[in-house]
Amino acid sequence: MVVIAMRSATMDRSRLVWVRRSTGNCVGFTETVPRLNLTAICLQNSPLGVGPARRESQFPAGVTTAATWDREWMKERAISIGTEFKAKSVNMWLGPVTGGHLSRCSSDEYLNGVASHVVVRYAHSVGLMACAKHYAGMDYEQETYRNPYNLSEPYQVYPTIEQKHISSNVKLKTEHELYLWPFAEAVRPRTAAIMCSHVQACLDSYHQNTILKGKLGFRGAIVTDWGELTEAESAVGGLDDSMPGRLTSDGQFGFFFFDLDKLVANDTVPEARLDDMVLRTLIAWFHLQDPETYPAPSFDVRDLSKPTNNIRGDHHKLFNQLGKESVAFLKNINSGGRGLPSSADASSISVAGQDAGPNPDGWTSSRVSEAALVVINAFATEGQYRQNLTAWANGDELVNSVASGHNNTIVITHAPGPILVEKWADHKNVIVILHALLPGQESGNSIVPVLFGESPPLSDWPPHSISYDPVRHPQVDFTENPLIDYRCLSGFTVSESFAADVDSLVPSREAYEGYKTSYGTKTGSLYITFLAAENEPPYLFRGFEKVWLEPGASAMVTFPLRRKDFWHKPRGSLKLSVGTSSDEFVATSALTI
Structure with missing residues (x-):
């Protein structure tokens, strides 16, 4: 041996x-x-x-x-x-x-x-x-401020080896x-x-x-x-x-x-x-x-x-499907020929934003098109992390500029997590907001079927959080305990799509209803509420199953529960809730452990 x-x-x-x-x-x-x-x-x-x-x-x-x-x-x-x-x-x-x-x-x-x-x-x-x-x-x-060696960061704050690791x-x-x-x-x-x-x-x-x-x-x-x-x-x-x-x-x-x-x-x-x-x-x-x-x-x-x-x-085929099924609709006003799905008969659609690739005609070309796509992003990679939640390359200004001259502006965001939209989300001409996360090499190919109604909106966005601590001896205290992200918002949970700021929350349900597809998927989710526990989230996410449904159809889903899913909580009464989100339950049941 x-x-x-x-x-x-x-x-x-x-x-x-x-x-x-x-x-x-x-x-x-x-x-x-x-x-x-x-x-x-x-x-x-x-x-x-x-x-x-x-x-x-x-x-x-x-x-x-x-x-x-x-x-x-x-x-x-x-x-x-x-x-x-x-x-x-x-x-x-x-x-x-x-x-x-x-x-x-x-x-x-x-x-x-x-x-x-x-x-x-x-x-x-x-x-x-x-x-x-x-x-x-x-x-x-x-x-963003963790690397004690400071060998490659463009935002170097302290001399090499001076900053300590984050605690x-x-x-x-x-x-x-x-x-x-x-x-x-x-x-x-x-x-x-x-x-x-x-x-x-x-x-x-x-x-x-x-x-x-x-x-x-x-x-x-x-x-x-x-x-x-x-x-x-x-x-x-x-x-x-x-x-x-x-x-x-x-x-x-x-x-x-x-x-x-x-x-x-x-x-x-x-x-x-x-x-x-x-x-x-x-x-x-x-x-x-x-x-x-x-x-x-x-x-x-x-x-x-x-x-x-x-x-x-042939992995591009998989990426294409993942891209289509991961797009989250944050806003969609489908009326008067505006919004999604776009008409396949549209004579012209302009595209603006460096994240969509080079545009030799510039964004001003959007003024004569039937729809204007604005593609903005926030980038992050190891050694070059996000220092805020805003779009890169003046993305907010670009959206407002295009929307000021076009009444059918469709915004597509790419980011590794949340991105602030409050500077333009309520603009009367911003008709659609799609959060497409990071779909990889098939980014363009996977978004087109969503825009034209060939693929229905299928996703709800798993949220994330952010913190900031540029000091020599960083100490990050996680004082929120388990009440992070969606858990601290009683009306929104993991299967609800939203932007990063509470004031600019855009629930996905209205956007989905405006899409008017004849088929699609539903993700059934299981939540647990511990009725006698203090300082606990109103709901704990403990199961999901995705099913494909034709119009008017229903399906049976099963959520296996393990002892691990609630062993760390106090014994007593709990409530099991099943639905598509925490404010759209279709069934509840009591259980005592």
């Missing part, structure tokens, strides 16, 4: 738990162990497909997929991601994003948990190792009910790895050993994000793999590979802990792949000009 054979070579074991990037084809990879004929493990981003690389697909974001409310589409997307990563001979995908605002599916723990479970399960089904990230209590919008201060109840939930769901299908967050969780024995490896029963490896803290305390505290070690004042990375063998020799880190690191790193690799026959990566992130294989297949 490999690990037994390695007991005589501490340096060999250190190689397997240290991930570097200085050379090699992948974003990160372990060292090889020639003595045992072990090749390097290739670790590769990203949540939206193999990257950086060429001849791969750009997938719809996780929040886009969740907005379809369809487990089957979650499954198909996971299989497609797994297929593409494996076709490039990646061993471990650094995904899915289970905790972290930017790329996760939803801030709702139930919906995010369902998606995390499905994605890990079906990525593994095609032989790709998954790494759920970032554990735990991490909000990506706080990441996310969360009560135990909130942590268990919200932030640990989706990781527990990722552990169920035995995710190969879990990435600790940018807080000091990578050093924290309680969260890594007691909670994750103990109570949740996680058997894989805990890995850092790039350049995270790795001290002797982190090794004893449960961290298994370091990418690539700490950054020192002279710009070098240290620990794990350089220091771990010495720490084992002087008993600072027990040898049994090193054996455990190696076992956890190897177990999923040997279970899901054959290290002796698995091919070398077919791409090189350091030289994108090198030839590489095309792995896209």
